[in-house]
Amino acid sequence: MSEISPARASPSLKLALRFALREMRGGLSGFYIFLACIALGVAAIGGVNSVANSVTAGISTQGQSILGGDIRFQxxxxxxxxxxxxxxxxKGRVAVSANMRxxxxxxxxxDQSLVEVKAVDNAYPLYGALQTTPALDHQALFAEKDGxxxxxxxxxxxxxxxxxxGDRVLLGTATFxxxxxxxxxxxxxxxxxxFAPxxxxxxEGLGAAGLIQPGSLVDHSYKIALPAGETDAAITAIRDEAQKQFPQAGWTIRGRNNAAPSLSANIERFSQFLTLVGLxxxxxxxxxxxxxxxxxxxxKRGVIATFKSLGAPGWFVIAVYLIQIVIMALAGILIGLVVAALIPYAAGYALQSVLPIASKGGFYPGALLWAALFGLLTTLAFAILPLGRARDVPATALFREQGFEQRGWPKPIYVVVAVVLIAILCLLAVIFAYDRRIAMVFVGAVAFSFVVLRAVSGLVQWLARRAPRVRSTALRLAFGNIHRPGALTPSVVLSLGLGLTLLVALALIDGSLRQQLAGNLPERAPNFFFVDIQSKQVDQFTxxxxxxxxxxxxxxxPMLRGRIVAFNGTDITKLTIPPEGAWVLRGDRGITYAKTVPENSTLTQGSWWPADYSGEPLVSFSAEEAGNLDLKIGDxxxxxxLGRNITARIANFRQLQWESLAINFVMVFSPNTFTGAPHAWLATLTDPAATSQQEATVMRDVTRAFPAVTTVRVKDAITIANELVGQLAVAIRAAASVALIASxxxxxxALAAGNRARVHDAVVLKTLGATRRTLIKAxxxxxxxLGLSTAIFALxxxxxxxxxxxVRVMTLPASFQPEVAMMTVIIALVLTIGFGLAGTWRILGQKAAPILRNL
Structure with missing residues (x-):
């Protein structure tokens, strides 16, 4: 220790590094949980973002096959x-297709079934390959043969x-x-x-089926294979030229570099959620x-005391142990990065038939660097306060006490550094988020959760301190352990509370959605939706x-399809649209006209037009969506x-009951707006008392009499939606389990860290006559x-x-689910009691003499 003698020069950072490395020769004892926590979080963040990058790269590199061309006009x-x-x-070779239900x-x-019909020409597919079993060419697969x-x-x-x-079925009026x-x-x-097969x-087959009639809901796609060597700039030029030459065509134009925007957006949203879970x-x-x-x-209190007794300055003590902590953190980060780098390859192997993952994997250093930065910032932010406390404790106190407990705060400089590091962590999470508003809510919720959890732990200790005196020795000891200095209460509540809270929230949301889909919703929803009813058939169909x-x-x-292209004369592509309102502008929307206020709607602002109105086109807009898009009456x-731009003035706003699954439209126009425009009708049938056999009869009668009408049985759609919600819930719960594992x-x-104090407590109590049974019970x-307290808070x-x-976001009724409450309590008790006893069982066998000699 002469190297840091006061007689020598002030110790250097190099000397601190030497002492740090020398002290680490003793191994990683006490740091295994540290390593696991950092590695888990880094692996989650790096792996999720690597997979997202892999999917995005896959969409980019396979854009031609995914889109079916270099550019598509729909x-x-x-x-x-x-x-x-x-x-x-x-512009190039054109392949034509048509899609409809x-x-x-x-x-x-x-019997009958709803199907997703896709009709293709001889040029399909321009890129990629249609694979069928058995493999047949276009002629053998689709041509007419024997009627x-x-x-x-x-x-x-x-x-x-x-x-x-080899079997035959009817589609429309044709046999297939x-x-x-x-x-x-x-x-x-x-x-x-x-939703359908x-x-x-x-x-030619679709034409023979007679399904395409005026107003039918059918999408026509024209996919173009450009000459070899054409760049993305050529695609942009073609798009601009098309919009200039045909300004009212109303087509949606998509290039190979944006082949699946909905998939890309959903991947980004889901990766943001998983990143936030990882964070x-x-x-x-x-x-x-x-x-x-x-x-x-x-x-290390004895070592720290020795350093200080020999004249080592406070910064030297901090430097020695900060170096060790950073080295441990880098080791944990490295482990996490290795796992994160392997995740895209595993995902590519597992999901290659579902998602276009680039090269079945890929290495993405940007995503890994991002995760490493989060891991290092988290380590420094949470390590600085304990280091500050160690730096400020005098050598005499370290020699005299068993250790230094967390009493008060360290010097302000350490608090400021910790706050700055946490602020940087939060700022990065918000800046690089797909939806910054959600990221800000997340950051605020986590900060609030920590404050609340700390308050909960304080409340538990306060209640234990003021608990009435009981005759049970074990219970008195339990109350004392909860509120004594250095108690495990804050650590247990903080560590387990956040993970349990996340799982409870997800379980309740999932349960309420399932209850709505399987219970209340079908009772209120129509039995059937009927689409593509021709105007001349409405009376006969009814x-x-x-x-x-x-x-x-x-x-x-009545129903038409239309795409919003401008607000107040400004192209929507030039406007900044809030994420919550963007869905209204994404593709074509169903629109209608009406003389009176539709069912399931309530006027909230403005007035309805007269039944015989004949002035400028007017429109009624959904109030919630109008608010999201910042629209006002008069806009x-x-x-x-149908290839024509129609401008209407907003006359009123309506509150819609989307949850009823009845006929609802974001936009309802005045009847004079679409005079003479060909369109079809939409109808619903609601009969809560109808049996499955009666519903089957209705489907059969409608399909026989009106083969071009599409019938959607709502219960079938709800079943499919329920399956999707279930699959999504499993994926989300699995991801959220990462947070619980960290907890x-x-x-x-935390329990292992408290074992040192437990050893002394157990020895003293056994010396005073306590039996092992009493201690185990206590x-x-x-x-x-502690487990019950945490479970109650999580619930x-x-x-x-x-x-x-x-209630607020999904506008659905919430319900209490006792099974979630029971499972939360069981998990909390199993974890706290199981881990607690696993750690303390060993210390109960400690011999008293060695411990008493060091007191």
Whole structure:
């Protein structure tokens, strides 16, 4: 120790590094939880962002196959005119397809199924390959033969109707032979999600089916393969030229560099959620870092006292142990980065049939650097306060006391540094988030949670301190352990509370959604939606429904498809649209017209137009969406319908009941707006008393009499939605479990850190006559009380968070779920009692003499 003698020069940073490395020769004892916490958080953040980058890169590199061309022009409810087709042909090879929903039925009319019809021409696909089993060329797959056109279908369609290849079904007025099963559709992702099985036919077959009529809901796509070597700049030039030459065409133009925008946006949103979950686990792990550092420094109190006694300045002590902590943190970060770098390859192997992951993996240093930065900042932010306390404790106190407890705050400089580091951590999380508003809410919620959890631990200690005196020795000891100096209470509540709260909130949200989908929602929702009813068939169709379901309620409305292109004369592409309102502008929307206020709507502002109104076009806008888009009464909305731009003035706002699943439209126009425009009708049938057999009869009668009408059974759609919610919930819970794992690690570390004090307590109590049974009972009661307290907080905090999301965000009724409460309590008790007794059982066997000699 002469190296830091006062007679020598002031110690250097190099000397601090030498002492730090020399002291680490003793191994990593006390730092395993530290390493695990940092590695887990870094792996979660780095892995999630690497997978997101991999999917984005996959979409970019496979853009041609995903889109089906270099550039795609899509029109709703109409085909291109000769001038538009000539323009498209001048740019390269063109493949044409049409997408719509319809009903495929057995030849005898005994059963039917909703299908996603895709009709293609001889040029399909321009890129990629349509893979079918058995493999057939376009002619063999789709051509007419023996009075039937060919069709390639999804396997689920065969399973649903108990069919096999070679069987025949009716689609519209045409017969189709099922010739092959689709195993890979190259441009499926760019077509969007479908609720029904794929039914692929030729354009000639779709024409023969008679499904495309004026007003039918059909999307026509024109995909172009540009000459070899054309860059993305050429795609942009073609887009600009098309919009300039055909300003009112109303087509949606998409290039290969943006082949699946919805998928990309959803991947970014989900990766943000998972990143925030990973950051939560890292911050929870920060509590473990603080516990580990405090415990480690407590074990080194003799060394620190010696340093100070020999004249080492405070900064030297800080430097020695800060170097050790940074080295440990870098080791944990390195472990996490290795795991994170492997995750994209594992994801590529597991998800290659679902998502376009680049090269089945990939190495993304940017994502890994981002995770490493988070890990290092978290370590420093949570380690600085324990270091500050160690630096300020005098040598005499270190020699005299068993250790230094967390009494008060260190010098202001350490608090300021910790606050600055946490502020930087939060700022980075917000700046690089996909949705900064959500990231800010997350940061605020985590900060608030820490404050509340600290207050909860203080309340638990206050209640234990003021608990009435009881006769049970074990219970008295348990109460004393909860509130004594250096108690485990703050660490346990902090470590376990955040993870449990997150799981409770997710479980309650998932449970409420499932309850709505499986219980209350079907009771209020219509039994059927009927789409593509021709105007001349409305009366006849209504009569059929009245005869088939005499007790049912029938509601119908005209429907067109339109795309919002401008607000107040300004192109929407030049406006900054809030994320919560962007969905209204994404693609085509269903629109309608009405003389009176529609059912399930309530005027909130403005007035409705007269039934015989004939002035300038007016529109009624959904109040919530109008608020999200910052629209006011008197503003103008321009929509493109059937290749024409129509501008209408907002006359009023309506409050809609979306949760009823009844007919609702964001925009309802005055009847004179679409005079003479071809359109179809939409209808619903609601009959809560109808049996499954009666519903099957209605479907059969409608499909036989009106083969071009698409029938959607709401219960089937709800079942599919329920399955999707279930799959999503499993994925989210699995991701959120990372935070719970971090909580468990921190809990284990906190309990391990308290074992030193437990050894002394146990020895003293045994010397005074306490039996092992009494001590075990006392420790069990202590851990049980801490677990119950944490579980109660998690139920309250998670319940409030879930209520806000369900009621305020989703506008659905919330419900209490006792099974969630029971599971939360069980998890809390198992973890606290299990980990607590696992750590304390060993110390109960310690011999008294060695411990008493060092007191």
């Amino acid at each position: 029109l709703n409810q109409r085909e291109v005119d000769p001038d538009e087709r000539a323009f498209l042909d001048s 319809s009903m495929a039925r057995l030849a005898d009319g005994s 039937a056109y060919g069709a390639a279908i999804a396997q689920i369609f065969l399973d649903r109707l108990n069919l096999k290849l 032979e099922l010739r092959s099963v689709i195993s890979n559709e190259p441009d499926l992702l760019s077509d969007g999600f479908g 794929r039914f692929m036919v030729s354009l 939560t686990s890292l911050i929870v792990g920060g509590v473990g870092v603080a516990n580990a550092v405090r415990s480690y420094l407590d074990a 009569s059929l429904l009245q005869n088939a379901a005499p007790n049912g309620k029938i509601v119908s409305a 103008t909305v321009t929509v493109n319908v 468990i690690l921190v809990l284990g570390g 420790f069990t009661l202590e851990y049980m009380l 309250l905090a998670g319940g409030v968070a879930a209520w806000y999301v369900i």
